[in-house]
Amino acid sequence: MVKSLMNDTQLEAIAETFAALADHSRLLILHTLQRHPCYVNELCEKTGLKQANASKQLGILRNAGLIDGQRQGNLVRYSISEPMIFEICELVCSKIERDTRRRFEELAPGKRG
Amino acid sequence: MVKSLMNDTQLEAIAETFAALADHSRLLILHTLQRHPCYVNELCEKTGLKQANASKQLGILRNAGLIDGQRQGNLVRYSISEPMIFEICELVCSKIERDTRRRFEELAPGKRG
DNA sequence: TGACAATATCACCATATCGCTATATTGTAA
DNA sequence: TTACAATATAGCGATATGGTGATATTGTCA
Numbered sequence: 312m313v314k315s316l317m318n319d320t321q322l323e324a325i326a327e328t329f330a331a332l333a334d335h336s337r338l339l340i341l342h343t344l345q346r347h348p349c350y351v352n353e354l355c356e357k358t359g360l361k362q363a364n365a366s367k368q369l370g371i372l373r374n375a376g377l378i379d380g381q382r383q384g385n386l387v388r389y390s391i392s393e394p395m396i397f398e399i400c401e402l403v404c405s406k407i408e409r410d411t412r413r414r415f416e417e418l419a420p421g422k423r424g
Numbered sequence: 425m426v427k428s429l430m431n432d433t434q435l436e437a438i439a440e441t442f443a444a445l446a447d448h449s450r451l452l453i454l455h456t457l458q459r460h461p462c463y464v465n466e467l468c469e470k471t472g473l474k475q476a477n478a479s480k481q482l483g484i485l486r487n488a489g490l491i492d493g494q495r496q497g498n499l500v501r502y503s504i505s506e507p508m509i510f511e512i513c514e515l516v517c518s519k520i521e522r523d524t525r526r527r528f529e530e531l532a533p534g535k536r537g
Numbered sequence: 538t539g540a541c542a543a544t545a546t547c548a549c550c551a552t553a554t555c556g557c558t559a560t561a562t563t564g565t566a567a
Numbered sequence: 568t569t570a571c572a573a574t575a576t577a578g579c580g581a582t583a584t585g586g587t588g589a590t591a592t593t594g595t596c597a
Contacts, residue, residue, distance in 0.1 A: 317451075317452075317455055319448070321517070321520070322448050322451045322452060322455075323448055324520045325445075325451055325513060325516050325520065326445070326446050326447055326448050326451055327446075328516050328519070328520065329442045329443075329445040329446035329516070330442075330443075330446035332438075332442040332446075333439050333440075333442035333445075333446045334554090334555080335432070335435050335436055336555085336556090338430075338435045338438055338439055339430075339435060342430055342435075350573085350574095351573070351574060351575095352572095352573070352574090360556090361556075361557075361558095362573085362574075362575095363556080363557070363558075363559090363574090363575080363576085364555080364556055364557075365574095366574060366575050366576080367555085367556085367575085367576085369574095369575095370576090376519070376523050382563090382574095384565070384573095385563080385564050385565060385573050385574085386564095386572095386573065386574085387573080387574065387575095395515050395516075395518075395519055399512050399515055399516070400438060402508050402511060402512055403438050403442070403512070404438065405508075406441070406489070406508055407434070407437045407438065407441065410489050443584095447584090447585080448585095449586090463543085463544095464544060464545095465542095465543070465544090473586090474586075474587075474588095475543085475544075475545090476544095476546085476547095476586080476588075476589090477585075477586055477587075478544095479544060479545050479546080480545085480546085480585080481585085482544095482545095483545080483546090495544095495593085495594085497543095497594065497595070498542060498544085498593080498594050498595060499542095499543065499544085499594095500544065500545095
């Protein structure tokens with residue numbers, strides 16, 4: 312077994328960041344916050360998530376250091392704290408598009424799209 | 425609830441890609457394959473993963489379209505099929521470094537590193 | 538064909554996670 | 568203080584996942 316350039320702690324930290332991104336609801340939240348910061352109730356309305364679930368997912372995103380929440384009286388205003396995630400998502404999206412196109416070509420070779 | 429620019433299928437596809445990246449063992453495999461393609465037994469040796477587990481995780485990575493496996497007689501040679509993942513990992517790594525440094529600064533303000 | 542090697546898959550246990558309801562916490566205003 | 572609103576947390580059931588040993592599959596060679 313080879314000595315790794317990456318140690319376990321680093322790998323675990325990277326894995327945790329990806330885990331925070333690996334959920335439909337949380338991606339939806341991030342996608343919503345990308346347009347503009349939101350209070351929790353707004354987020355629930357826009358995403359269709361229930362309040363308890365939204366709070367839970369927001370906590371996970373905040374723990375991962377991807378978003379930031381600031382109390383404003385009775386409300387909490389969440390915003391993206393790590394714009395880098397959109398670069399990442401764009402890379403993934405382009406990969407998925409490529410995959411989809413390739414799979415389509417395999418199914419219907421020569422067809423124009 | 426607002427109409428999303430991203431539909432559920434797209435979000436699910438993105439989430440699945442991140443899920444494939446959200447595991448310590450799989451990151452270790454990718455990190456190993458980044459240096460050069462490997463046969464399964466080599467991979468087991470280098471990563472310390474057991475054969476059954478390595479096969480399982482390799483299957484997940486292949487399903488996610490991140491790696492590619494080619495039979496060569498009795499062996500199967502795996503290689504990265506999506507170099508983009510290293511761009512992604514680098515972005516995440518730099519974020520983690522930043523976070524770590526910031527946390528360190530908060531604990532020991534003014535200290536030189 | 539049979540014996541063997543490399544890899545993949547199966548069945549299982551332990552653990553983690555999602556979304557839910559109910560409840561607790563925190564802040565405002567009277 | 569009480570009443571109320573916004574958010575967070577607890578606890579639950581259902582489901583998914585990681586790692587394991589055992590076994591199946593696939594390929595090589597005699």
